[in-house]
Amino acid sequence: MAAPSARHVLCEPGLPPRLVSRPIPADAELRAMSFPFRLDDFQRIALGALEARESVLVAAHTSAGKTAVALYAVALGLARGQRVVYTSPIKALSNQKYRELREAFGDNVGLMTGDVTLSPAADVLVMTTEILRNMLYRGSEVVREVAWVVFDEVHYMRDKSRGVVWEETIVLLPPNARFVFLSATIPNADEFASWVAAVHEQPCHVVSTEARPTPLHHYVHPAGSDGLYLVSSPGRPFDRANLARALASARTARARGGGGGGGGIGSAPAMARVVHALRAGRLLPAIVFSFARKQCESLAAQAIGGGALGAALGVDDGESADAEAARVAAVRAVFGAAVAQLSHEDQALPAVRRLLPLLVRGVGLHHSGLLPILKEVVELLFQEGHIRLLFATETFAMGVNMPARTVVFSTLRKWDGESHRLASAGEYTQMAGRAGRRGLDAEGHVVLMLDDEGGGGGSGSGSDGAADDAVEAAELERLVRGAAEPLASSFKLRYNSVLKLHAMESADPYRMVASSFFAFQREAELRAARGGGGGLDGGDGARAAARLPPPPTPLHALRYLTPGRLVRVRCGLHDWGWGAVVGVNHAPGAPPVPRGGNPPHGASAEQWHVDVLLPLVALEPADAREGAAAGAAAVVTAAAVADGGEFRRTSEDDEPPTDPRTRPAAAEDAPTDPRRAAARGAERPPAAADAHCVYAQPPAPPTPLAFVPPPPLGADEPPAPLLLATLAAVLPTNTRARAVVVRTQLCSIARLSAIRLHLPPDLRSAKHRAFALEGLRQLHARFPDLDVTVVDVVARAHLDDGGADGADGEGGADDGARAAAAGFGAAATAPPRAPGAAHKRKGEGAADGGGEARAEPDAAACKRRCRQLCSGFVEEMRSMRLVLRRLGHVDGAGIVTRKGRVAMEIDAGDELLMAELLFDGTFAALAPAAAAALASCFIASEMERPTAAAGAAVAAGLADELARAHAALGAAAVRVAAALADARLGAPDGGAAYLAQFSPHLMPLVHAWASGADFAAVCRLDEGLFEGTIVRVLKRLGELLTELIGAAKVMGNDALAATLEKAQDATHRDIAFSASLYTLEGVA
Amino acid sequence: MLWVRPPATPAPPHAGARATWVTPGEELCEEVGFLRGHGTYVKDGMLVAAVAGVVERVNKLVSVRPYNARYGGEVGDVVVCRVVDVGAKRWKVDVNARQKGVLLLSSINLPGGEQRRRTAEDQLNMRQFYVEHDVLSAEVQTFFADGAMSLHTRSLKYGKLGCGTLVTVAPSLVRRAKQHFHTFDFGVATIFGMNGFIWVGIATALSPKADAMDVGSTRDGGIGEEAQESDASFHVRERTCRVCNAIVLLDRFFMPVAAAPVHALYEKSIEAGMSPWDMLLPENAILLADGLRASGVLGVRVADE
DSSP states (O other), X not given: OOOSSEEEEEEOTTSOOEEOSOOSOTTOXXXXXXXXXXXXXXXXXXXXXXXXXXXXXXXXXXXXXXHHHHHHHHHHHHHTTOEEEEEESSHHHHHHHHHHHHHHHTTSEEEXXXXXXXXXXXXXXXXXXXXXXXXXXXXXXXXXXXXXXXXXXXXXXXXXXXXXXXXXXXXXXXXXXXXXXXXXXXXXXXXXXXXXXXXXXXXXEEXXXXXXXXXXXXXXXXXXXXXXXXXXXXXXXXXXXXXXXXXXXXXXXXXXXXXXXXXXXXXXXXXXXXXXXXXXXXXXXXXXEOSOHHHHHHHHXXXXXXXXXXXXXXXXXXXXXXXXXXXXXXXXXXXXXXXXXXXXXXXXXXXXXXXXXXXXXXXXXXOTTSOHHHHHXXXXXXXXXXXXXXXXXXGGGSSSOOOBSEEEEXXXXXXXXXXEEEOOHHHXXXXXXXXXXXXXXXXXXXXXXXXXXXXXXXXXXXXXXXXHHHHHHHHHHHHHHTOXXXXXXXXXXOHHHHHHHHHSTTOOHXXXXXXXXXXXXXXXXXXXXXXXXXOOOOOSSHHHHSSSOOSSOGGGXXXXXXXXXEEEEEETTEEEEEEEEEEEEEOTTSOOOOTTSOOOTXXXXXXXXXXXXXXXXXXXXXXXXXXXXXXXXXXXXXXXXXXXXXXXXXXXXXXXXXXXXXXXXXXXXXXXXXXXXXXXIIXXXXXXXXXXXXXXXXXXOSSGGGGOOOOOSBTTBOOOOOOOOEEEEOOTTOTTOEEEXXXXXXXXXXXXXXXXXXXXXXXXXXXXXXXXXXHHHHHHHHOSOGGGGBOOHHHHHHHHHHHHHOTTOOTHHHHHHHHHTHHHHHHHHSOOOOGGXXXXXXXXXXXXXXXXXXXXXXXXXXXXXXXXXXXXXHHHHHHHHHHHHHTTSBOTTSOBOHHHHHHHTOOSSOHHHHHHHHHHTTTTTSOHHHHHHHHHTTTTTTSOOOOHHHHHHHHHTOOHHHHHHHHHHHHHHHXXXXXXXXXXXXXXXXXXXXXXXXXXXXXXXXXXXXXXXXXHHHHHHOTTSOHHHHHHHHHHHHHHHHHHHHHHHHHTOHHHHHHHHHXXXXXXXXGGGOOOGGGSSSOO | OOOOOOOSOOOOSSOSTTOOEEOTTOEEEESTTOEEOTTEEEETTEEEESSSEEXXXXXXXXEEEXXXXXXXXXXXXXXXXXXXXXXXXXXXXXXXXXXXXXEEGGGSOOGGGOOOOOOSHXXXXXXXXXXXXXXXXXXXXXXXTTSOEEEEOOSTTOEXXXXXXXXXXXXXXXXXXXXXXXXXXXXXXEEEOTTSEEEEEEHHHHSOSOOSXXXXXXXXXXXXXXXXXXXXXXXXXXXXXXXXHHHHHHHHTTOOBSHHXXXXXXXXXXXXXXXGGGTTSHHHHHHHHHHHHHHTGGGOOOOOO
């Protein structure tokens, strides 16, 4: 049965994505792991793909149950003794996942984040994506052994500053790794999967569902209005009338109250009304999201105060005194156990002491400014159900499932560092997804509090109310309907990566750019702009969903399908193995295949059929049933060959040729409807009666749309069905294998080998076929993995298109394509040798003319591709090289120098400036604490940046040593900025803008901490910073210092390394580095 | 025949006219304001050379690159090494360094691209991969705390070497290049190991199999193994010898060992009508070396674009 609630698309290298309606047997046995609950459709499909050892992208809402898929991948890896890597975008999430996986799989789980490393030799490793990236560059053994890589929250790839890490990681992973991508719903999931398929030459499934396990009701509460107005509920359109009523009610209230009305954004009185309503409607527990940490704090304080909000929350009505006492005791116990690991001084911190009264009253607080340990306490208590009302910022929306019955948005506007903007639909969906506890609540509730100025933002309160309402309604509707945002690449070049790729033998920054998702998306756009390359249109709506036309079409393979070419036939999940092309036929109307040219525009892949000689084994009916029962991939009803007018018989000699007119009845009513044909072929296990049934069509597909039966070649010439047997694909070495010529469609040619087999001229004779089979057998013995010699049709096709269209005016493109294909062409056009050595390997052919010659045009091809697709990056790369050369990271010959190697070590801060400071001896001249303080300038830009004036004030007040250090930094920054400006990469302002990134405002604080001050004293130094922010600064600093120590060792200066190690020891202590509760045993 | 390395001022191999040669104990500069790098130590407030070699300065960092020393190694270097011991989960290899290098079982590619599963048996099968005296190409992955080098075969380019000759030169002579795997157009391939071990073999045996971004690729293990004795015709062997002797000659005359000078010597020796075994006769060697110096090949590095 096609799963109604889930969409399943298969992306294969070089082929357009296509919808798969029946991917796996519905009752496929899941051996690796069983789940205590009934799996949803999308989960079953995804697990089926995993069972087939294929990559999968799961796009679903937060609480839909994506984790089950990840868990299954982990179980699969463990069952086979292979390694699994689980990456998550943030450390806090890694800690949660570590705990979750440990609960599921026991001790064989390790954790690696920037802060902490636990059992790194375990088979399952949870890590941040950055760690995995660094492992890949280093060539770690983990990478060598990894079978599955799970990317959690992969939509994080949009992130402007860190998104590039995902792209680099995915590109760098070894080809035999398989991926599980977990993502929020994204409209262009197919595109992403196609990219993965293209980069790794492996199929990638997309399983997506829009369904929510608990449907959502959306209410609005405009400030001042008298209640919650339902605007959207499952299965009903957005209720504009009710929204209008709500807004009108608010306006009257405002008019009555005059002026300010309900107060500020998400103000306490308005919040009190909402909480009152929630409590009355039994809609607690609730999460109140606001985008400002200060607001969270103040609301939480009021919720336990005596004001309106406190009164509204009151006490839990349904709770007896005993239950309350038990709850309070439990809260105190958890809190006490967590805080016990802090030192006495830290336990007395105001931030710590402030929290307990809240928690006891069932009020929680969760934002990034909170101490990490307190955040975790709140999370644990929330999961235990001890918190009725949680005030949180966006950060709470990420990570493991922590749902509430209701989610309240205290405002919809968000300060994104530049301006107040409306929350995006993606952010809204993620946060709203916290509403509704699976299993506990039948449905979730979302309340939108609209402030005076309207949720829609721009409209002022004084302007025409009705017009505002209209704007607002449209905006709200967009949010509530939750149109997902597409995943766009945020690829960028960083000096660190460029240097690393430069230093590596056989790597090249241009390759990275050419393989990036950015290039892939750009290419698709170009294609779209050109009006598409014609070709395969599945007509199944799958393509319509993705905004892009297919990447190269199967038509590009045509020119390579010369007789004897080894190809891998594959339809859906069913792999027919490698066979040799016998011939290509096209429908009468179709244009002929141009020799060595590009497929004609406007042609359709369906117009061509390929006859392939495959090693198959005829199954006894009993075998067939057995095979089907065992889920054998390739037990399908096979087909015969009819070659237009010219007749090539492929039946076994012991079988009489069947006269078309005496075709069995089963074939007579061979359905023309592809779906029925498929159902016949794939769903019904071939029974004895069917064993002799014939379809003059390709191997019956498990995936109907992929495998539409070809139209009759000649209108009045009925296809001649011949061979009537149930066949299964086997290796040519199988003694029972027979060579059978099967007709298949162009789109089921999955791979092309550079190898060609010398085929006997007439395959009608069994002897000749046996001879061909022997050839296959020998090839198989010599190259067990024929994939080694795969022809990259995808890359070539890109080049071909560039050349053929001439749209980009690159005269050399076509020549380049020829050059790139030269190695291949040599093999293809070489005259067949004696039958015994009837194969010629691409590698050999190329080596005759010099091995380098082959790699050379390939690198050039990458560069050309870059130039075509992302000329911006090529320009930037050139400038970056100028900078690197000028600063001495790379020498005149492009070799990375020692300075460059030092810069390679630094990833957590600006590597160029850091290298200057290291080589200038600035760090070496400092005491450890001052060195730590100087390093803190490099992370200042990630944390909240004070105004320039405030920064200058701090700089003026710096102690002598720190002031000198910062001055040295300034001098070096001017030098680097000059190099950047000369290469047109920075503003020619004498380095002012560049220097501004390295604000000194954290220096006093870090210096105090590294000199041994306690945390409370450090917090007093800068009242404007939250405790959690300070901890984050210190943790980040710890990472940077670790990198600096490595850099000092590369420099060969032990004294410097010792200073930095001392600085790190001084920083790495107490509350700032207290272990995460998730990594401790026995807490909660 | 004994051949003495010419003691007279050799051409500085790595730098232009600015290169300063120092001997151990020679004072370089005051310590204040400078950073102590490799090959230096501090004595009485002065930075002093600890080895004989060329002074290098990057900003304030002063280091001395030794002209004749065992291989120090840097992460990411391509090296050629020889297995000396098969141990527990590791091979000990000779990398021409102060200590034996280590190649961990977990750091190699399994043949056929099989993905490693960590079982008890795979330790028992180690001899199926590499045994004593096998010559391998590998990359320096990291250093252990005791300074020993840990190697890995990052991709299918690396692995066992067969059908060729190993030539050893002073490590300081090997130029760091963009590509250390080099195939000459006359069918001879070389791996210029940064550790001074140079592998010279038949091109088919060395030509890399992968042209993709094989940064972490594990599709195939080993190289050159499938080259047969029969692939090496007399002419190929003769060319191999010529390349070997060109490298030996570069080492004797203390000239940089890289693809370009080797190629130039190869061409010149043919022009001069020398057979490979005549190249190292003193008079011929001097002729070739002088010719090479005059040709300017030594000063030119292959640009990367």
